[in-house]
Amino acid sequence: MSIQVNNLTKSYGRQKALASINFKTQSNHIIGFLGPNGAGKSTTMKILAGILPFDQGECTINGINIKLDPLKAKKRIGYLPENNPLYQEMYLQEILAFEARLHQIPNSLHRIQEVISLTGLSTEQHKKASQLSKGYRQRVGIAMAIIHDPQILILDEPTSGLDxxxxxxxxxxxxxxxxxxxxxxxxxxxxxxxxxxxxIIVLHKGIVKDHFLKSEAAVKFPNQNMEEIFVELTKN
Structure with a gap:
């Protein structure tokens, strides 16, 4: 269950957001995708989620080429964007039922309750999205992203703005x-x-500056914490 990106390039007019980046993740890992604002993180995540076209390169999800077989790839992806879009006047269960129908999930009522329990939404399940705190809204966004049990989960700043x-x-x-x-x-x-x-993958100015296992960080960057490593890799 890995993500592979080869020579991925994306420009917005004259502004190059991604300059031929390459990386391959390991399976069942949590990968920290780091970089300053404007580094190209959200652009990469939108491309991997199949919602943003790219100029050149190749992206595969578990060996499935996103450009050649987008529907098959998307079935394996769950995506929570930075600005979590919820239908404010819909009840939580309605939102998840709508999402389940989009994914054509059999026995959807069972899966909805399973996801509600997994994401800790049981006490809030009879509320509208507009009645939920930001923390619970993020949980709903994650519930929507995992309703179809994807193999790859893409989360763009899921804890931003939370207490x-x-x-x-x-x-x-x-x-x-x-x-x-x-x-x-x-x-x-x-x-x-x-x-x-x-x-950990560190992106800066549309370029992958480094990609390493966290377990290797102490050897690769001796006597440096993660903040110091980040500053060193993104200072120029």
Whole structure:
């Protein structure tokens, strides 16, 4: 259950967002996808989720080429964008039922209850999206992303704007989900990388600056914490 990117290039007019980037993730890892604002993280994630076209290169999800077989690839992907879009006047169960229909999930009522329980939404399941706190709205977004049990989960800053308790709860949920999924996670919180990630990719100005296992960090970057490593790789 891996993601592979080869010579991926994307430009917005004259602005090159991604300059022929390459990486391959390992299976069932949480991959920290790091970089300053404007590095190209969200662009890459949207491309991998199959919602943004790219100029050149190749992206595969578990060996499935996104460009050649987009529907098959998308069935294996769950995506939570940075700005979590929810239907504010719909009840939580309605949102998940709608998402289940889109994915043509058999026995959807059972799967909806399973996902509600997994994401810790049981006490909130009879509320509208507009009545939920931001932490619970993020949980709904994750529930929508996993309703079809994808093998790859792409999460764009899932803890942004949450309070410390909510952050810890979402981290625990992500850790639970990673037992049978590969999770690509973008974040600006280096403590989150330390707490969650098995693998780290650092992107800067549309270029992969480094890609390493967190277990190798102490040898590769002696006497440096994750924040110092990030600054070193993105200072120029």
């Amino acid at each position: 410390p308790n909510q952050i810890l709860e979402i981290r625990t949920l992500i850790k639970t989900l990673s037992t049978n999924k590969t999770v690509l996670l973008s974040t600006h919180i280096m403590q989150e990388v330390e707490a969650l990630c098995d693998e």
